Amino acid sequence: MIFSWLTQCWGVRLKEPALALPGTGGDCVAAHDIMHVVQILSINDEGALIKVRTVAGEERSVYSSLPELKLMRGMETAVEKFRKNLPPDFESSACHNGNNENYRNGRKIIDNPETVEWVATYQGIEHARGKYLVWAEVDVTQRVKVIFTSVGAYSQCPGAVAAIPHCHRDTFKQYQKMEESGPRQPARETVDGYKLIKHIQDDVYVGDRQIQGAGLSGDDRKVTIKLEARDTDAPSLEREVENLLSFSGEIGFPLVERYGTQDGYRFMVCRLAGPTLEDLLEWCRAFSLKTVFLLAEQLISRVEVIHRRSFIHGGIRPGAFALDTIKALNQVTLVEVAGLITEHPRRNDARYFDLEGLTLMLIYMCRRLAPWEGLQIDLTKTLYEDILRQMEDTRAEVLCEGLPRAFKVCLEYVKFPDHTNEPDYNYLRQLFRSAFDENRLLRDGVFDWIAYKNWNSQQGCSLPVAGITGEVGSKRLSGEDVRRERNAQADLLYQAKEACVSIAKADKADWTAAASAHLELTRRYIDIWDLAQHPEIPTDLRRWPEGHQLQEKVWQIGIEPCLKLLEAGLPHTRNLMTGFLHRTFILLTVFVEKAPQYEEKCARYLLGLSKWGMEHDPHGSWAGVHSRWGESAGDVLEASVPC
Structure with missing residues (x-):
């Protein structure tokens, strides 16, 4: 059980359950959907209430059973942090979950310091549920045992x-400073029609489009909202904003939806x-050659665009780039601008740097x-900036051995x-x-995180498996595999059309x-269009989308009718x-990058979107999208795209 397991591994002794069953504080979740555990909030002999980062990049509070918890990436670190934050008398104090009645019965909650005559003993501190x-x-x-709801109150x-x-005084001062310098909360819960639903870091929030009724689902509704006080120093x-607007319409750069005061x-x-x-490296531990x-290819293209717009990045690292969501899960996006x-x-020096x-x-x-050999540090525990400094001072022959x-060819080209x-x-x-x-790998767009997730769902595993990336990276699909996939996609396309x-x-x-329906239909058209680009697809299936004019239907049936209805x-x-x-x-730019031979046709549709957007x-x-894709598509666009 969890108690004996914790006692054996970390010396934690617990007597009472620290968590109610599912339904009282978090959704159940499978380990293969988790990138890593951020924090353990409460724990008992059946499972734990934990804060996790999902494969989709979200932070969620979820319930995990014991078998799943053991398999999750980052579990050991999270448990160690949990153990360090336990007060000395935790055995008698029930749990950390303030919503649990045992917790309230064990200790009195104090939020008004005026009710306290004297503090006899200090027993511990924890950051939980945002407090x-x-x-x-x-x-x-x-004499009573209590919990103060803030460092300030204590x-x-x-x-x-x-x-x-x-x-413990240095640690306490750090918590005190963090609480005092916490993010300034905006005066309202909405910003220009978007609801602030979750704080991510500093003044960055996840927002939700305020749409009545069913609306777009999941990530289609969500946005990132950045705030900054007008009186900041x-x-x-x-x-x-200016930087992002200069990249409008470029592949792999976020579009600004709104800005103002x-x-x-x-x-x-x-x-x-x-x-x-960086998140994906934590989950996958390292990337296969195929994924790198x-x-x-994509990262070189992103840097090229930065340089073409007369900018220098100057701080390239794994945390500066992210993937997109849903059908754009394999498109690399610059997130630090x-x-x-x-x-x-x-001067061209900085471009080479x-x-x-x-x-x-x-x-x-x-x-x-x-x-x-020659770089004697643990790459999984050392800050990337420190690793980079050592790599810069190491010869190419050693780094690339x-x-x-x-x-090695690439490194020597850019260093000299x-x-x-x-x-x-x-x-x-x-x-x-x-x-x-040269390495007998298939250039099919299947990244490690997709291979791991698919493999885990089939095998019942929850973490990357040694050797899997080599096997998946060189896997060859049979004609029957491709036909089966094509038929499945055609069925989904038919269902989406019927819904519209x-x-x-x-x-x-x-x-x-x-x-929602037309967005799903557009995705299905592009899925089949994308399948036809697979390097091992038979010739007759490769021509199937063109024979059925799916490229034209992306705009004529998938996109334009919905825009007219919304108008x-x-x-x-x-x-x-x-x-x-x-x-x-996003969907169209993903496909342009995968199938550049169809760029002219996609450019017509992107130009059409920009016209609707400007109006x-x-x-x-x-306006930036219109300029970018108008230049690419040429004069034929004006007569080709209705608006």
């Missing part, structure tokens, strides 16, 4: 500071990104679990460049494309259902229109 909780014994009319009591042992949000705050609204590469090759700096017009940082990051992602030649010429980004991309054939037809025939327009419902459908435009933009969402980034 800093302090355990102590105090004198009221008699500090105001007579004898509070003196009661803290010297060995070091404003940066305006610069971040409200209630003393500047705000910016963008689509919600998925997990960062796939990432390299506030620190971009303007490039000196006559960016590319050197990118190459070292690619090597690091391969070798995280297999450090090479045992890796495919593409890494001809500064009179701009970097050849196509040459660097081709290095890693050629590496697929049914909504169109209804007597009363259901805008929210229409937006008829304005102003009530404003947020639905914005959400639909942004989601379809009905003028505060967004659509």
Whole structure:
């Protein structure tokens, strides 16, 4: 049971259950959906209430059974932190969950320091449920065991500071400082029609589109909202907005949905990104060669766009890039743009420095679990900045020993460049494309996190399995496998079309259902379109989408009818229109990157989206999208895209 297990592994002794059963504080979750455990909130002999980061990049409070908890990434660290935060008399104090009656019966909750005569003993502190909780014994009319609901409330009591042992005072001061410097809360719970639903970090929130009725589901409703007080000493949000607007329409850069000021705050609204590469490394432990090759192509393209817009990144690292969500799960997106700096017009040095940082990051992602001789540090426990400094001082032969030649060739190209010429980004991309054939890997877009998740769901496992990436990376699909997949996708497409037809025939327009149905239909068209690009698909199936004119139907049946329906419902459908435009933009740019031979056709649709956006969402980034894809598509667009 959990008690004996904790006692054996960490010396924790618990007597009473610390958690109610599912239904009292969190959803049940399977371990293969978890990237890592952030924090253990409560624990008993059946399971635990834990805070986790999911594969989709969200933080959630969930209930986990004991077998699943043991398999989760980061569990050991979370339990160790939990043990350190237990008060000395935890055996008699029931649990950490303030909603549990045993907890309230065991200790009195104190939020008013004026009721306390004297603090007798300080027993511990914990950050839980967004609050800093302090355990102590105090004198009221008699000696009682209590929990203060804040560090501030504890500090105001007579004898509070003196009661803290010297060995704990530095830790207490750190908690006190964190509580005092917590994020400033906005005066309102909504920002320009978006509801703040969860705080992520600093002044960054997950927001929800305020849509009546069913609306778009899941991540289609969610956005990232950044806030900044107008009276801040070091404003940066305006610069971040300007940077992002300059990238409008580029693949792999978030579109700004809204920006402005409200209630003393500047705000910016963008689509919600998925997990960062740093998060995925924590879950996968290291990336296979195949995944690094796939990432390299996209990352080189992102850096090329940054340089083309006359910026330098200067801080390339795994946390600076994230994946998108839903059907864009394999599209790499730049998420750190506030620190971009303007490039000196006559120097190329900084561009090569960016590319050197990118190459070292690619090597690091391969070798995280297999450090090479000459770099004697634990790559899983050392800060990336410290690792990078050591890598920069290590010879290319040492860094790239045992890796495919593409890494060494790329590193030498960027470390010893001809500064009179701009970097050849196509040459660097081709290095890693050629590496697929050289290493007998399939360039099919299947990343490690997809392979792990699929493998785990079939095998009943919950963590990456040694050797799986090599097996999946070289797997070859049979013709029967591909046909079975095509038939399954065709069935889903038919169902999505029937749903749209049914909504169109209804007597009363259901805008929210229409937006959801047409977005699903667009996804299904692109799924089949995408399947036809698989390197091993038979010739007859490769031609199937074109024979059925699926590319044209993406716009004619999937996108345009929904936009017309939402237009008829304005102003009530404003947020639905914005959400639909942004989601379809993401879907189309994902496919442009996967199948560049269809860029002209996709450019027509992206130009069409930008026209709708400029008319009905003028505060967004659509003028930039129109400029970007108007240049790509040429004069044929004006006659091709209705609006």
